[in-house]
Amino acid sequence: MRCTATFSFLNSKLLGMKLIKLFGIAVLALGVTMTSCSIEDGKDGVDGIDGADGKDGLNGADGQDGADGQDGEPGQNGADGLDGVGLEELAKYGFLTLELSGTRPDNIPFEDSAIYRYSPIDPDDFDEYNIVIITQNGNDTQYFFNFRRFLSSPEGTYTINYIDWELTVVNLGEETENIESVVFDFKHGVVGDDYKYFMLDDTYESGGVGVSEMTFTDLTFDPNAGNHLTFSYAFSVAAANNGSGNDLNVSGTVDINLLELIQP
Known part of the structure; x- marks a missing residue:
């Protein structure tokens, strides 16, 4: 009985020592674990190679159009431009009429008429073409009248058709009135209904070869009404002395206002 009690006591003591030893091992293991958590992290490794891009997905369906926005307010009106020079302004000095009759170079009879309205626009030409x-x-x-009018534009760059007069009259409007000299120069295209044409580019003078007597009717001049000159005229030209190659009848009217240079 004594031996059994002694053995039991020894077993209990040994068991207690084992428990103490196991507890110590557990505490040591826990300390190691906590110590390992405080160790610094290692350096980052090299980045891996990017993977290949995936295939594009299918396009989505178009969305519906949005509603139209409201109209904006009207802008302010722009400034008015400068007034242009109208043809009426260039025709204000009056006109000449021309009537022709005769035979064309191809021996077909013709009649033609035109109104020459436009005076030159260059002031340097006033002393020659409207004075x-x-x-x-x-x-x-003595009255010396020198004037020119163009058919379709106010100067010779854009038209070749013109009539030019140089008329010298002594004692105009008096009993002793006398027409001293006349020079009629013109360039005129005659176009037929058959779309054929010819040019007259001639100069006729009073008393000139092949030119009949020039007749003037209703010749008046009023210096107090804008130097207003009016008259009617008529004459004929022999075949050898005009561009048609046949006898030519020329007539018409003049109704113009002339300029007068202010003398110093």
Whole structure:
């Protein structure tokens, strides 16, 4: 009995020592674990190679159009432009009419008429193409009229058709009135109904070869109404002296206002 009790006591003591030893091992293991958690992290490894891009997905269906926005407010009106020079302004100095009759170069009879409205626009041309010069010679007063009108535009760059007059009259409107000299120069295209044409580019002078007597009717000049000159005229030209190659009849009217240079 004593031996059994002694053995039991020893077993209990040994068991207690084992428990103490196991508890110590557990505490040591826990300390190691906690110590390992405080160790610094290692360096990052090299990044891996990017994977291949995936295939594009299918396009989505178009969305519905949005509603139209409201109209904006009207903008302000722009400034007015400068007024242009109208043809009426260039025709304000009056006109010449021309009537022709005769035979064309191909021996077909013709009649033609035109109105020449446009005076030159260059002031340097006024003394040649739209001027009156009045000169006192003793008891006589001489009037020299020099004027030109174009058919379709106000100067010769854009049209070749014109009529030019140089007319010298002494004592105009008096009993002793005398037409001293006349020069009629013109360039005019005659176009037929058959779309054929010919040109007259001639100069006719009073008393000239092949030119009949030039007749003037209703010749008046009023210096107090804008140097207003009016008259009617008529003459004929022999075949050898005009561009048609046949006898030519020329007539028409003049109704113009002329300029007068202010003398210093």
